[in-house]
Amino acid sequence: MGNIIDPQLVPQRTFYNGVTMPGIGMGTFGSDRFSAEQVSAAVAGAIEAGYRLFDCAACYGNEDQIGEVFKNAFDKEIVKREELFITTKVWNNMHGQGDVLLSCAKSLRDLKLDYIDLFFVHWPFANYHAPGAGGDERNPDSKPFNLDKFMNTWRQCERLVDMGLVKNIGMSNMTIPKLEAILPLCRIKPVAIEMELHPCFQQPELFQYCIDHEIQPIGFCPIGSPTRPDRDKTENDVADIQVPELVEIAKAHNVHPAVICLKWAVQRGQTPIPFSIHKNEYESNLRCTIEDPLTDEEMEILKTIDKNNRLIKGQVFLWEGAKGWEDLWDLDGTITK
Numbered sequence: 302m303g304n305i306i307d308p309q310l311v312p313q314r315t316f317y318n319g320v321t322m323p324g325i326g327m328g329t330f331g332s333d334r335f336s337a338e339q340v341s342a343a344v345a346g347a348i349e350a351g352y353r354l355f356d357c358a359a360c361y362g363n364e365d366q367i368g369e370v371f372k373n374a375f376d377k378e379i380v381k382r383e384e385l386f387i388t389t390k391v392w393n394n395m396h397g398q399g400d401v402l403l404s405c406a407k408s409l410r411d412l413k414l415d416y417i418d419l420f421f422v423h424w425p426f427a428n429y430h431a432p433g434a435g436g437d438e439r440n441p442d443s444k445p446f447n448l449d450k451f452m453n454t455w456r457q458c459e460r461l462v463d464m465g466l467v468k469n470i471g472m473s474n475m476t477i478p479k480l481e482a483i484l485p486l487c488r489i490k491p492v493a494i495e496m497e498l499h500p501c502f503q504q505p506e507l508f509q510y511c512i513d514h515e516i517q518p519i520g521f522c523p524i525g526s527p528t529r530p531d532r533d534k535t536e537n538d539v540a541d542i543q544v545p546e547l548v549e550i551a552k553a554h555n556v557h558p559a560v561i562c563l564k565w566a567v568q569r570g571q572t573p574i575p576f577s578i579h580k581n582e583y584e585s586n587l588r589c590t591i592e593d594p595l596t597d598e599e600m601e602i603l604k605t606i607d608k609n610n611r612l613i614k615g616q617v618f619l620w621e622g623a624k625g626w627e628d629l630w631d632l633d634g635t636i637t638k
């Protein structure tokens with residue numbers, strides 16, 4: 302069956318170990334707004350459109366339904382397993398000894414796969430909150446980042462590679478101070494770091510740190526997550542797709558501003574993983590990577606609209622005694638304890 306957009310034309314990224322991954326993928330976090338059925342239907346449509354990278358996670362609560370879509374696509378020979386690049390993540394309540402394997406086994410069973418292409422530690426600490434927890438909710442058991450505990454989780458990820466259950470491993474929601482402590486201790490270095498990246502939150506230092514260490518940056522919330530739940534919104538947040546410079550560039554290219562966020566991301570070098578259940582949107586999100594690139598001048602203009610506006614602040618993961626969400630992100634250059 303022919304794809305709407307030829308996956309072979311889509312930019313690819315090559316990890317330090319030689320493995321390749323598409324330069325754009327589809328997010329699958331339906332959050333409170335979209336059911337597992339809506340998200341999995343979009344995944345089915347996205348495979349037909351030509352997407353080959355899907356960003357899943359145990360905590361998104363929809364791997365079972367997405368797995369049905371993958372199985373159907375393989376059974377009907379719409380796509381071969383080796384043509385898809387599928388990621389998933391271990392959630393914060395499964396960092397303990399033996400739990401990472403259990404989490405991976407559950408994701409494999411739900412996704413109906415016999416290996417994962419890229420397995421992430423979703424957050425660098427085991428601070429659990431139930432799905433949908435309000436922004437002010439705190440778990441009294443939450444603790445600051447602990448290097449030994451994190452390395453215990455990472456060692457389990459390394460063993461998943463040894464066992465052949467996952468091909469590559471990565472980290473998410475990291476900071477430079479944490480990476481400085483972690484990377485020298487890794488037997489298997491992360492191939493990718495998933496982090497929030499959009500024009501109003503470019504994280505230039507962390508982005509460059511990843512490039513310098515041959516780690517592929519993967520950008521979540523690439524459009525500025527306009528549909529994120531209210532608990533993840535604060536009054537000072539800026540909407541990327543309404544920033545005048547970006548809107549102006551969108552007009553020049555005759556596309557929605559969302560598409561400009563994605564062109565910028567792919568041309569800059571990260572791998573964006575936009576989410577949408579709407580066919581017209583996810584198709585144009587993929588198509589924009591193979592046509593009508595931004596000019597160098599437009600890329601320069603977009604560089605200037607960074608407002609250091611972190612959207613996913615992670616306040617529900619804070620521990621007793623923490624001052625505020627900034628403590629999660631080591632803003633003074635040292636790991637906050």
Ligand SMILES: NC(=O)c1ccc[n+]([C@@H]2O[C@H](COP(=O)([O-])OP(=O)(O)OC[C@H]3O[C@@H](n4cnc5c(N)ncnc54)[C@H](OP(=O)(O)O)[C@@H]3O)[C@@H](O)[C@H]2O)c1
Nearest residue numbers: 328329330356521522523524525526528559575576577582
């Ligand atoms: N590692 C982590 O901790 C982490 C954290 C957050 C997210 N993620 C991953 O990143 C993915 C993406 O993040 P996200 O879903 O929060 O944000 P996003 O991709 O920045 O924004 C998604 C929203 O943008 C709108 N949109 C998408 N394409 C569009 C287009 N072409 N034109 C107009 N509007 C468009 C859609 O809204 P409408 O439905 O209203 O059209 C959609 O719901 C997630 O699904 C998840 O896989 C990972």
